[in-house]
Amino acid sequence: MKTIKNIWNNFKRYSFLMYQLIMRDFKVKYKRSVLGVLWSILNPVLMMAVMAIVFSQMFKFQVEGVNYLVYLMTGLIMFNYFSEASNLAMTSVVGNFSLINKIYIPKYIFPIAKCLFVGINFLLTLIPWFAIILLSYVGLGQYACPINWTYIFLPFLFLCFFIFTAGIGLFLSCISVFLRDMFYIYGIILTIWNYVTPVFYSVEILPANLQALFQYNPMYQYITAVRQIVLFGERPSFLTMGILLIISIATFMIGAITFRKKQDKFIYYV
Numbered sequence: 001m002k003t004i005k006n007i008w009n010n011f012k013r014y015s016f017l018m019y020q021l022i023m024r025d026f027k028v029k030y031k032r033s034v035l036g037v038l039w040s041i042l043n044p045v046l047m048m049a050v051m052a053i054v055f056s057q058m059f060k061f062q063v064e065g066v067n068y069l070v071y072l073m074t075g076l077i078m079f080n081y082f083s084e085a086s087n088l089a090m091t092s093v094v095g096n097f098s099l100i101n102k103i104y105i106p107k108y109i110f111p112i113a114k115c116l117f118v119g120i121n122f123l124l125t126l127i128p129w130f131a132i133i134l135l136s137y138v139g140l141g142q143y144a145c146p147i148n149w150t151y152i153f154l155p156f157l158f159l160c161f162f163i164f165t166a167g168i169g170l171f172l173s174c175i176s177v178f179l180r181d182m183f184y185i186y187g188i189i190l191t192i193w194n195y196v197t198p199v200f201y202s203v204e205i206l207p208a209n210l211q212a213l214f215q216y217n218p219m220y221q222y223i224t225a226v227r228q229i230v231l232f233g234e235r236p237s238f239l240t241m242g243i244l245l246i247i248s249i250a251t252f253m254i255g256a257i258t259f260r261k262k263q264d265k266f267i268y269y270v
Contacts, residue, residue: 014109021113022120047076066231067136067143070129074230075199077125078223082165083190085118089169090176090186093266100266107263108256111173115166122158133230146233153235154226160241161222163248170255174262193219218247 089111093100096110136145176182197219203211214220221244225236236244 014106017105018109018113018116021110022117025114025117026120047080065143066227067145070133070136070145070230071227072200073129073132074227075197075223077122077129078161078226079194079197079199079219081118081122081125082161082168082219083194084121085115085165086168086172087186087190088114088118089166090172090182092169093173093177094180107266108170108173108259111169111259112166115162115169119162145230148233150229150233150235153241154229156241157222157225157229157236157244160244160248164218164222164251167248167250167252167255170252170259174255174259177266178262193217197223199223218251221247 092110092114093107099105100107133145133147136143137147138144172182172186176186196214197217198214203214203220206214221240225240225244228234228236
């Protein structure tokens, strides 16, 4: 807990630097772009449209009893956030070595800043996501998505998801300093992780023994909890939310402790 407290204190102390790093990433990402930040809204819509056509029309993927567009988009925006945030966090320390080498900066500022930067984009993608949910509510698609009081639990689930992603980002940013092959290995891991997470298909099409294994996939648990709210209007059980909170805190602590123990050796490897 001392490690978490130190990170929080430094987070407040270096909040201006964090802001500058996030703004720098925005400027770099949208430099010379005509639409700029609007791409954060358009990109998930276009990706959803393409994948919906491919999987629902060409491969005939459907999920019985739910709106497939909302089902697909929920999985897409959550896994895309995790993928982009963890990838950028992994390269953040190595990529900012010239700055680290000149002045003292808490090194974990860099992976956390990347997760926050992608997190802002994630919040923007929620706009078209909610729009699709509203359209389904008024008749888009065969099945309507209920909108009720259970939506108040979405911020909690998204916060847990962010903490989990930040923990993975801290761990990867530390490991990649010593093992540069991680940049390539993690790409393979993400591809496998994507296919074993029911983003575009239903876990119910798999044999029962494989369905049981999915319970150990944190991404499956986070996405399923959000889908339970938006697709069925049901609140995830307090046990489920407690487990998700424990997973996120445990992952963050593992990442933070690993990072703190190894950060003094970064200078010899970067």
